[in-house]
Amino acid sequence: MTTEAEATPRGLAIICYSGELEKTWAAMILASTAAAMGMPTKVFVTFWGLQTFVKPEKRVTGKNWMQKMLSIMSRPGIAHRKLSKMNFLGMGPWMMFQLAKQYGVSKPAELLEAAAAMGVEFVPCQMTMDMFGLTREDLIDGMGEPVGAATYLSYVAEGSAPIFI
Amino acid sequence: MTTEAEATPRGLAIICYSGELEKTWAAMILASTAAAMGMPTKVFVTFWGLQTFVKPEKRVTGKNWMQKMLSIMSRPGIAHRKLSKMNFLGMGPWMMFQLAKQYGVSKPAELLEAAAAMGVEFVPCQMTMDMFGLTREDLIDGMGEPVGAATYLSYVAEGSAPIFI
Amino acid sequence: MTTEAEATPRGLAIICYSGELEKTWAAMILASTAAAMGMPTKVFVTFWGLQTFVKPEKRVTGKNWMQKMLSIMSRPGIAHRKLSKMNFLGMGPWMMFQLAKQYGVSKPAELLEAAAAMGVEFVPCQMTMDMFGLTREDLIDGMGEPVGAATYLSYVAEGSAPIFI
Structure with a gap:
């Protein structure tokens, strides 16, 4: 737990499941901090979480009407995440961003960029891509190949610490 | 981390806490995939999550009026889970199931059956059973003996990876 | 996994993220049980979860109007947590506490006290303290020094099992 851990830091295997603003924030803070500490970090992006990683210019995604409707009801992109409570038609997130700015806390989009730059x-x-009708072209650049739950679990089986957010 | 892991794969210790459709789905996908990969997998079913494991034919559960009211307000059973958002009086789940069918994704009930068959x-x-007034007869067949948090934590203490869903 | 685990039990590193009544309960049950089992347990209290640890007599917290408004919209303190669903203007939590009392389940506040007494x-x-404008004086007694995500992740890097609640 000491010598070996110093040689190869333990990996972190985050499941980014939620599409909510504050949980996206938590996931990005953990991922970018872990990367800065030298922990090999992977983020498996699934279900509502995958909508966060849709390119900002995409407004409607999906191939059939049900998929299109899902993207219309819940606008994709990291800049359009809502708070799980106290959203108040956008006033809650606005206040959060104001406070974050005031106290020097990076926004989720900035943390995502930093995390990717540090190798996350x-x-x-x-x-999820199949069910929501998302293509690789819909997603932001720099993401890995789409994989299944087995690939995620192989990180855990090899010793990475799982965190489901 | 390689030879040893190949000898005895690391265990997975899921806490199935949420009763929401999509989180139930996530828990069942992870449990069944882990079992298929040979990871010894246990699912500790607690709080809202336990309602998912009530027999489908049970409509009202509980011994006193408060417990009965809880089961009336939130219908138990894996077929009656609701989405955390965009439920739209059942239209959201219906769309999800349509999309799942179209793309060959198993429903939570099927994954549960597969997971149990593979030894989860x-x-x-x-x-939770005490607080909700649930008896073992209320729960689906094949579940283990009711235990406390200490038993769950003993899995983690022995090295299994915890995932709280 | 056996001899070594018996010598130094594995640590538990809980992220107490949610401010909801039932998740606060789950976090306190896991923390107090782990401590009773001798697992070195740390609880990193963040985001909505930090509101739970504000002193009960504090009604409004924060330095600027946005922070004050946040504390007014969502009253801080462990006695004022709401259920994520079926809150019914306080009737849901009242029923939960009635049932807990009837079945000898400790309330979150009691579990917190027990956990702290056992060394959690x-x-x-x-x-979070910066963003919500919370001071150490706002928080209940006995809490540790405020730290960042890097400190939390160092527990995980050293082998503690992470649980995000």
Whole structure:
């Protein structure tokens, strides 16, 4: 737990499941901090979380009407995450961003960029892409190949610490 | 981390806490995939999550009026889980199931069956059973003996990776 | 995994992120049980979770109007947590506490006290304190020094099992 851990730091295997603003923030803070500490970090992006990683210019995604409707009801992109409570038609997030700015806290989009630059691997969930009708072209640049739950679990089986957010 | 891991794969200790459709889905996907990969997998079923494991034919559960009211307000059973958002009186889940069918994704109930068949142990939380007035007869067949948090934590203490969903 | 684990039990590193009543309960049950089992347990208290650890007599917290408004919209303190669903203007939590009393389940506040007495370290997140305008004087007695995500992740890097609640 000491010598070996110093030689190869333990990995972190985050499941970015939620699409909520504050949980996206938590996931990005943990991922970027872990990378800065030299922990090999992977983020498996699935379900509502995958909508966060859609390119900001995409407004409607999906191939059939159900998928299109899902993207219309819940606008994709990291800049459009909502708070799980006290959203108040956008006033809650606005206040959060004001406070973050005032206290020098990076926004989720900035943390994502920093995390990617430090080597965090963002891996989309194939099953979610199928169900939501998302293509690789819909997602932001720099993401890994879509994989399944088995690939995620192989990180855990090899010793990485799982965190489900 | 390689030879040893190949000898005895690391265990997975899921806490199935949420009763929401999409989180139930996530828990069942992880449990069944882990079992298929040979990871010894236990699912500690607690709080809202335990309602998912009530037999489908049970409509009202509980011994006193408060417990009965809780089961009336939130119908138990894996077929009656609701989405955390965009539920739209059942239209959201219906769309999800349509999309799942179209893309060959198994429903939570099917994944639960597969997971149990592959040896995943589903262990109900004794305290939740007491508080909700649930008996073992209320729960689906094949679940383990009700246990407390200490039993769950003993899996983690022995090295299994915890995931709280 | 056996001899070594018996010598030094594995640590538990809980992120207490949610401010909801039932998740606060889950975090306190896990923390107090782990401590009773001799697992070195730390609870990193962040985001909505930090509001739970504000002193009960504090009604409004924060330095500027946005921070004050946040504390007014969501009253801080462990006695004022709401259920994530079926809150019914306080009737849901009242029923939960009635049932807990009837079945001998300790309330979150009692579990917190027990956990602290058994050596669980509750560590507030510095960034959350900044954003919500909370001072150490606002928080209940006995909490550790405010730290950042890097300190939390160092527990995980050293082998503690992470649980995000």
